[in-house]
Amino acid sequence: MLDLGRTFLQSFERAPGATALVDGEQRLTYAQWAQQIGAVQRGLTALGLKAGDHLVSVLQNRMEAATLHWACQFAGIVMTPLNWRAKPEEITHCLKDSGARVLVYEQVCSLAVSEAMQARPATLVFVGEGEGAGTPYADCFGGEAMPVPQATAQDLSLMLYTSGTTGAPKGVPRRHRAERVAALAHVAQNQYGYGERTLGVMPLYHTMGVRSLLALALVDGCFVCLPQFDAAQALRSIAQERITHLYLVPTLYHDLLAHPSFASTDVRTVRRLGFAGAPMHDALLQRLQQAFSPELFVNHYGSSEIYTFSLNQDAVGKPGSAGRAGINTRLRVVKLEGKSVDALAAPMEEGQIIADMLSDEAFEGYHNRPEANDKSLREGWYFTGDTGYVDADGDLFVTGRVDDMIISGGENISPVEIESVLSLHPAVDEVAVAGLKDERWGQRVVAFVKRKQSVSSDGLDQYCRTSALVNFKRPREYIFVDEIPKSPVGKVLRRKLVAGEYLPEANPAQPT
Numbered sequence: 001m002l003d004l005g006r007t008f009l010q011s012f013e014r015a016p017g018a019t020a021l022v023d024g025e026q027r028l029t030y031a032q033w034a035q036q037i038g039a040v041q042r043g044l045t046a047l048g049l050k051a052g053d054h055l056v057s058v059l060q061n062r063m064e065a066a067t068l069h070w071a072c073q074f075a076g077i078v079m080t081p082l083n084w085r086a087k088p089e090e091i092t093h094c095l096k097d098s099g100a101r102v103l104v105y106e107q108v109c110s111l112a113v114s115e116a117m118q119a120r121p122a123t124l125v126f127v128g129e130g131e132g133a134g135t136p137y138a139d140c141f142g143g144e145a146m147p148v149p150q151a152t153a154q155d156l157s158l159m160l161y162t163s164g165t166t167g168a169p170k171g172v173p174r175r176h177r178a179e180r181v182a183a184l185a186h187v188a189q190n191q192y193g194y195g196e197r198t199l200g201v202m203p204l205y206h207t208m209g210v211r212s213l214l215a216l217a218l219v220d221g222c223f224v225c226l227p228q229f230d231a232a233q234a235l236r237s238i239a240q241e242r243i244t245h246l247y248l249v250p251t252l253y254h255d256l257l258a259h260p261s262f263a264s265t266d267v268r269t270v271r272r273l274g275f276a277g278a279p280m281h282d283a284l285l286q287r288l289q290q291a292f293s294p295e296l297f298v299n300h301y302g303s304s305e306i307y308t309f310s311l312n313q314d315a316v317g318k319p320g321s322a323g324r325a326g327i328n329t330r331l332r333v334v335k336l337e338g339k340s341v342d343a344l345a346a347p348m349e350e351g352q353i354i355a356d357m358l359s360d361e362a363f364e365g366y367h368n369r370p371e372a373n374d375k376s377l378r379e380g381w382y383f384t385g386d387t388g389y390v391d392a393d394g395d396l397f398v399t400g401r402v403d404d405m406i407i408s409g410g411e412n413i414s415p416v417e418i419e420s421v422l423s424l425h426p427a428v429d430e431v432a433v434a435g436l437k438d439e440r441w442g443q444r445v446v447a448f449v450k451r452k453q454s455v456s457s458d459g460l461d462q463y464c465r466t467s468a469l470v471n472f473k474r475p476r477e478y479i480f481v482d483e484i485p486k487s488p489v490g491k492v493l494r495r496k497l498v499a500g501e502y503l504p505e506a507n508p509a510q511p512t
């Protein structure tokens with residue numbers, strides 16, 4: 001199998017003059033980008049890095065981040081990207097855990113990096129404008145040179161750190177072959193053609209961002225960098241760069257549609273929509289279908305550990321369904337209390353979703369975390385920690401996390417089903433449901449609602465009573481908030497809602 005460096009050379013050899021990378025006013029063809037990648041590869045060697053070493057980056061989605069990723073693939077260096085919003089202790093942990101001796105960063109995270117250096121010194125390379133400790137990027141990686149493949153398909157390509165809700169982040173090492181197979185599957189399952197153009201806004205420390213970067217190189221495509229998500233800039237990029245597909249988390253789609261400029265933006269070049277990272281509620285699905293009229297609308301369900309679990313290529317036709325196993329995957333839903341991978345849940349019975357570790361896209365275990373492996377890897381299967389069920393047609397529905405399950409009066413209640421119902425109310429902009437402690441019921445169902453029109457708790461309760469939602473799942477309380485707390489990639493942070501870490505609505509509308 002080809003390694004990723006040779007994979008990039010395929011596009012360089014097929015289409016050297018095709019536009020490969022855009023970052024603001026900067027535009028590079030594959031031929032030009034290859035020369036920059038080669039210069040970075042040469043610079044990494046000069047820094048003393050060799051095949052198998054880790055390189056930590058703390059960067060936004062910019063040209064240097066994408067170039068650095070590819071240079072590491074040629075050099076056999078393990079790219080180890082971190083969230084640019086990471087706290088000093090997180091950077092320190094990841095430096096120690098990976099053994100990385102070089103860190104590349106930019107101004108936006110300079111304070112956190114500076115503090116981390118006091119606990120774990122490393123050679124620093126500073127990217128972009130402003131002042132920062134270390135050697136400027138241009139001094140380390142300037143000039144031009146053709147990249148030289150020095151890795152094999154069996155070598156490590158990447159180590160992503162999972163955010164996790166408790167404990168230190170876990171490193172997920174992935175080999176070239178798994179990364180390449182995952183990118184190939186992404187191309188096939190989203191029906192990409194040669195010359196695709198995507199909005200590179202999903203961060204390159206997240207599997208969605210990495211998958212977009214690699215998939216585009218497989219089809220001689222163009223990756224349009226967007227350092228931070230800004231709806232106005234994203235809409236301008238879609239129109240100016242003639243973006244052909246979007247692969248985003250639901251929150252970013254919501255923000256695109258909510259922006260005043262959306263109605264006047266030409267989005268007709270966008271023919272495919274894909275989403276992952278969180279469920280998309282029915283109301284947003286319908287609005288996106290109407291706004292884009294896409295040829296393909298894919299709900300993609302996966303993780304850093306095994307990129308694709310399942311996909312639904314008709315997200316609007318069967319709302320909420322994550323479809324069926326991807327082309328490289330086997331899935332099961334096992335009983336929540338089950339101890340064996342053979343303890344299958346019945347159709348429509350909620351259980352834990354597990355995936356076969358023989359998948360060509362799978363990792364092989366967490367880095368330096370045997371206790372995490374013992375918890376998640378059993379009998380050759382990966383226990384995802386996600387809950388879901390398979391319907392009578394054989395389609396998978398993901399209902400949340402095992403840790404998010406609300407147990408009220410002895411009943412297991414999934415937040416996602418309730419959120420989908422409430423999302424269709426015309427006054428609801430966003431909604432998240434969590435279980436709060438209750439002396440009588442153990443937990444009570446509480447809905448946190450961001451309103452776009454005036455509505456009362458009684459109005460929402462009456463709406464739920466007339467829906468298909470069974471009575472014991474109805475929220476017993478509604479809390480109106482200005483924002484739903486989310487992670488940097490748009491996942492709802494229910495733990496913050498449970499802990500009371502949210503902002504109540506500052507200027508409550510008069511309820512109706």
